[in-house]
Amino acid sequence: MPTLRLALLFLLIATSTVLHVVPLLLIALLKMVLPLPRLRAACNLLLTGLAASWIGFNNWLWNTFTRTRLTLHGDADLQIDGHYLVLANHQSWVDILVLQKVFNRRIPLLRFFLKRQLFWVPLLGLAWWALDFPFMGRYTPRQVAKNPALAGRDIEATRRACEKFRAIPVSIMNFVEGTRFTRAKHAKQGSPYRHLLKPKSGGVAFVLDAMGEGLHAILDVTIAYPAGQPSLVDLLANRIPEVRVRVRERPIPAELAGGDYQNDREFRVRFQQWMNGLWREKDEDLDALLASAASSRSDGRS
Template sequence: MVESILKKILLHTFSIASVTWVFFQLTFWLILLIPVSLGKLLFHSANKFWSRVVSFIYHGAVFCNTIWMKHVIGVKINIEGKFKKHPSPIVISNHQSWVDIPIIHHAITDRGPIIKFLVKRQLVWVPIIGWLCLILGFPRLHRGKGHGAREKDYATIRKFSEKSNKESGAILIFPEGTRFSEAKQKAQSSPYRHLLNPRIGGLRILKEAGDPDTPIIDLTLIYLGGNSNFWECLHGATSVIEVKISVYRLGDIEDLSEWLSERWKEKESLISLRQQPVISSKER
């Protein structure tokens, strides 16, 4: 009994240490990025130089996160598949947990460009994380239900897509729009056991505005053992995470809705095959 309690205390302490590490590391990189962002505002002619500095800092942050995940927490990340280097690919993935972010960074940014996310506008008010999103120029969406909010979001994505054709940087989209949970799955009446229904909204705008030769890097994230709970993953509850990489050419996709549906069917089959037991019902 006492041994069990002590073990739980130790595991929670490890998770607290992991969160503390992430907080201080993000703060450190934020401090480095502030003068760089000011330099970009004041000296537009040197934007290429500042972009290289941002990329260097970003890759440094990803490297440190990967070291912590693999060598401190002890997560083994198995990556299956490759992609050719491209300055501005589109990345899509299923979304299980906040842990997805460092895993995707390891799979993509370790081998290629920095990643930019579609984020809610309200996120910029969150200390550290929101400020990083603002400085790094992440496209900010309203995510409202009204027609006006959707039109503004589409305009933001279109503008970002046109800009990304000129600048280096991958754009990451989670077509499910939120992290998986059994409660959300039931609320959506999702036909998938391990996934939510995908939506084509942002991806459709990127297809309309993007270069046909742009690659879509499709990632399938699989938490072996089924536990993708963020807090528990921070103390090593899931020791192996698999990443399956598939690559498609944007211009080869005719019916985006049908294509995305096929991808999700493939993901469901792959996750069902590799993942036992079923994902925890806890909110991620």
């Protein structure tokens, strides 16, 4: 029975993906071939509408086929026509579905910075391209040491993406740790945080620099899985009892917007200190979310 359930859900997801991605690609090609300003604006609305519809169907599957509770904390004043930088911790591919469930049709479509290799994911890679998701090289320090020119490529890709985003409502998504949390990575880093890897500040600084005053707030998202880190199959198999999410809306510090993170050492230190402080608070938020879940389970047994 579990195998049949998974097969059915994968079939529904695949069918919905095809039905949404095919018209999405046709509209993207029309936008590329006939780059008229009004036509581009109309195409952008259709593209984001199709993406929101696809996400909405995935959310319907979540509600219909799982008993996973999503408990949301926070009082952010979300706007569908806002301009946000969204920051979150990263533990699982389920994080993306959680973020989409929390924010779909409440803020502009989340756009992720993706590894360049993901362009080749069947159908989805082309869909991400059509929706102007930026593809990054994500070069290792060893690669940059051998070829310093590589360091500038991702910065330039960030700037190009942000230029596109200036003219439209946007939510730029950044998993600041740069990779999914594991205990092994945590130990290898010697991370000072209990539940988090060290934050990588560069990507956040480059977005704030490139967007200037084009962003009006940061949405700081903390995702907690009280039953432990799940996989995507765990969600589809109904093995995740609860997800807890806290959303904090933060102002963008004026002194940190528009600085030269790469070349100005003093600015880089200030930015990293701000990012580390935000991460300490996120670690405390994770502690509180997990503790409140444990308390709820204990009260339920008593």
